Amino acid sequence: xxxxxxxxxxxxxxxxRAVISALAEQIEARQQQFGHxxxxxxxxxxxxxxxxxxxxxxAAGALHEWFGDGDECSRNAPWFPPMAVLAHVAHRATLGxxxxxxxxxxxxxxxxxxxxxxxxxxRPFVERSMLIDATTVDERAWAIDLALRCPAIAAVIADGTGxxxxxxxxxxxxxxxxxxxxxLLRPPWELSELSAAKTRWRVRAECSENTEPRWTxxxxxxxxxxxxxxxxxxxVVRLDDETGNVSLVAAAGERRDSAEGSPDRxxx
Amino acid sequence: MALxxxxxxxxxxxxxxxxxxxxxxxxxxxxxxxxxxxxxxAVDGDGLLIDVSGCARAFGGEERLLALAKKQYAALGFEATxxxxxxxxCAWAVAxxxxxxxVPEGEARRxxxxxxxxxLRITGAAVQSLHEVGIERIxxxxxxxxxxxxxxxxxxxxxxxxxxxxxxxxxxxPVRVAPPPVVSQxxxxxxxxxxxxxxxTRVLIERLASLLKEKESGARRxxxxxxRSDLPPESLTITLSMPTRDARHLWSLVxxxxxxxxxxxxxxxxxxxxxxxxxxxxxxHEQVESxxxxxxxxxxxxxxxxxxxxxxxxxxxxxxxQVRESHLPERAMVLRCGPxxxxxxxxxxxxxxxxxxxxxxxxSAAVVSLAPDGPVMSLQWRGxxxxxxxxxxxxxxxxxxxxxREPCRSYFKVQDEHGRWLWLYRxxxxxxxxxxxxxx
Numbered sequence: 001x002x003x004x005x006x007x008x009x010x011x012x013x014x015x016x017r018a019v020i021s022a023l024a025e026q027i028e029a030r031q032q033q034f035g036h037x038x039x040x041x042x043x044x045x046x047x048x049x050x051x052x053x054x055x056x057x058x059a060a061g062a063l064h065e066w067f068g069d070g071d072e073c074s075r076n077a078p079w080f081p082p083m084a085v086l087a088h089v090a091h092r093a094t095l096g097x098x099x100x101x102x103x104x105x106x107x108x109x110x111x112x113x114x115x116x117x118x119x120x121x122x123r124p125f126v127e128r129s130m131l132i133d134a135t136t137v138d139e140r141a142w143a144i145d146l147a148l149r150c151p152a153i154a155a156v157i158a159d160g161t162g163x164x165x166x167x168x169x170x171x172x173x174x175x176x177x178x179x180x181x182x183x184l185l186r187p188p189w190e191l192s193e194l195s196a197a198k199t200r201w202r203v204r205a206e207c208s209e210n211t212e213p214r215w216t217x218x219x220x221x222x223x224x225x226x227x228x229x230x231x232x233x234x235x236v237v238r239l240d241d242e243t244g245n246v247s248l249v250a251a252a253g254e255r256r257d258s259a260e261g262s263p264d265r266x267x268x
Numbered sequence: 269m270a271l272x273x274x275x276x277x278x279x280x281x282x283x284x285x286x287x288x289x290x291x292x293x294x295x296x297x298x299x300x301x302x303x304x305x306x307x308x309x310a311v312d313g314d315g316l317l318i319d320v321s322g323c324a325r326a327f328g329g330e331e332r333l334l335a336l337a338k339k340q341y342a343a344l345g346f347e348a349t350x351x352x353x354x355x356x357x358c359a360w361a362v363a364x365x366x367x368x369x370x371v372p373e374g375e376a377r378r379x380x381x382x383x384x385x386x387x388l389r390i391t392g393a394a395v396q397s398l399h400e401v402g403i404e405r406i407x408x409x410x411x412x413x414x415x416x417x418x419x420x421x422x423x424x425x426x427x428x429x430x431x432x433x434x435x436x437x438x439x440x441x442p443v444r445v446a447p448p449p450v451v452s453q454x455x456x457x458x459x460x461x462x463x464x465x466x467x468x469t470r471v472l473i474e475r476l477a478s479l480l481k482e483k484e485s486g487a488r489r490x491x492x493x494x495x496r497s498d499l500p501p502e503s504l505t506i507t508l509s510m511p512t513r514d515a516r517h518l519w520s521l522v523x524x525x526x527x528x529x530x531x532x533x534x535x536x537x538x539x540x541x542x543x544x545x546x547x548x549x550x551x552x553h554e555q556v557e558s559x560x561x562x563x564x565x566x567x568x569x570x571x572x573x574x575x576x577x578x579x580x581x582x583x584x585x586x587x588x589x590q591v592r593e594s595h596l597p598e599r600a601m602v603l604r605c606g607p608x609x610x611x612x613x614x615x616x617x618x619x620x621x622x623x624x625x626x627x628x629x630x631x632s633a634a635v636v637s638l639a640p641d642g643p644v645m646s647l648q649w650r651g652x653x654x655x656x657x658x659x660x661x662x663x664x665x666x667x668x669x670x671x672x673r674e675p676c677r678s679y680f681k682v683q684d685e686h687g688r689w690l691w692l693y694r695x696x697x698x699x700x701x702x703x704x705x706x707x708x
């Protein structure tokens with residue numbers, strides 16, 4: 001049983017914190033006892049603002065959902081998974097001890113020459129990528145689950161179309177026990193679906209003045225992190241034409257403030 | 269030729285020490301390979317002795333066998349001098365000193381007459397003492413009275429002459445190739461009980477694994493044959509991406525396949541199970557696990573993951589990526605589904621601007637543009653129309669010169685009103701427009 005002395009009288013914030021941290025330790029010990037490893041360190045994305053919001057980076061050993069750009073109401077509208085951002089996170093994940101990446105589902109097979117670009121250091125990332133052509137929901141769920149439990153895998157990037165709450169729970173448990181990061185791609189109309197993911201992101205294309213593609217990355221939900229800004233956490237990232245690297249431009253909130261009055265479809 | 273002589277002839281010869289052990293080891297390997305011509309192959313000094321008596325018929329005659337062997341050795345990179353003769357001694361002599369080919373039955377004696385004494389496989393001293401009395405050819409030895417030979421030149425000379433002409437027995441010691449390990453279990457009577465068959469297969473896999481462990485090797489391919497009394501035998505083949513002798517892993521691959529096997533009708537069924545490793549690769553004994561290398565651990569974990577995926581989804585649905593140097597975008601990325609034997613080659617294409625998603629098939633689109641190569645104004649694609657705000661291009665992309673038939677394309681990178689960057693191309697011959705990718 002978890003036990004902590006409930007605060008009887010008005011106590012200082014410090015005492016509260018001590019109680020909370022004692023409880024957190026107990027929960028962690030319990031989780032380790034049941035085989036849920038929590039030793040996975042977060043994956044630093046290299047985007048400072050996002051890293052600091054997330055407390056070090058995208059959590060390894062957890063499920064992350066990424067919603068693509070498209071119409072949220074219509075199921076037939078075309079949508080595209082945010083490959084550039086995801087590939088960046090997956091590449092960052094492979095820089096540690098685990099080095100392999102698994103891509104499940106044909107929809108999320110990124111174009112490899114664009115991933116490497118001219119960057120020699122990204123070569124192992126592409127060479128250690130395995131592409132799995134799983135089509136049905138059952139096959140995808142099975143393959144993702146299996147890959148997440150393999151200790152050699154750094155990240156699983158998967159087509160998450162049509163995965164129900166129960167399956168995302170199973171995948172979250174698999175990720176927690178295996179220690180790999182699971183990056184699920186979901187179509188925009190599934191935003192209303194429930195899921196057990198630790199974080200939910202939305203990536204949408206942003207008009208750019210030069211030839212560099214830009215996206216707004218929006219953190220919709222993050223378990224265990226207090227929201228930093230009133231209008232939610234938004235950033236703009238850009239893809240460098242020549243190197244193929246994705247880097248942070250500025251927080252989208254600030255940019256929007258400065259461009260007040262211009263027609264902005266995201267506010268619709 | 270001595271090394272000093274070679275140095276005089278060549279200004280800069282490459283010198284490598286002679287490794288006799290490696291030579292004979294590779295000759296043994298070649299002997300094992302040569303078992304395709306005959307089951308009896310022996311290594312003899314610097315050559316091979318192959319007992320092809322009775323085997324030539326399988327190849328359609330001795331001439332064909334000889335031509336085939338010559339071709340196959342050449343394919344391996346060996347320039348072989350081949351000779352078929354009635355005796356080993358005769359073949360040995362003719363291959364080295366005579367005109368290689370076929371010595372017909374009963375012609376051994378005549379084929380040897382003109383050959384030098386060294387062709388008799390006798391010691392240098394014996395050759396020397398024969399030379400001293402003016403004997404240089406085998407024919408001359410044969411003319412000498414037999415009774416004189418042993419006392420003057422030793423027993424060996426007479427034996428070798430007799431062996432060469434087929435009057436004395438000669439035995440060779442064939443190279444034995446270890447057969448691939450197979451374990452089997454015969455049931456008392458045929459059974460259709462899946463549980464019994466599963467337990468038995470599992471035990472057999474464990475036995476096979478321990479056999480492989482003794483031989484310090486691992487299986488790359490496992491064959492399981494179920495002999496059924498009323499149906500033809502069912503055979504399951506499982507190919508592995510890395511040599512393994514982990515019984516648990518093998519069983520996890522075999523089990524789903526075994527579940528789908530038709531065991532036969534009631535009252536009959538499976539009579540015998542055979543589990544064999546048809547492809548075996550050397551695999552060193554592993555250290556105690558806690559000392560093991562993390563990297564190789566990961567490799568094995570990954571290999572077993574891929575095996576499981578391949579086993580359920582099929583080999584062609586688990587691929588690796590390869591980046592190749594090609595201008596055509598769809599050729600620059602290749603998917604390879606084979607085993608992980610060969611290292612993957614990834615070319616660096618340099619700083620080129622390519623979309624992060626490339627459609628498997630370019631999608632037809634309708635485009636309005638100001639001039640043939642001018643900025644694109646609007647795009648109709650996938651049932652929607654969008655205004656194009658920015659256009660970059662054209663970038664002309666053509667196939668390699670040896671693929672001249674494929675048309676050239678002009679690629680444009682365009683941004684639509686929503687900020688999406690698309691990759692369009694116009695086929696130069698037909699002026700048709702396609703969307704090929706997106707920066708997603």
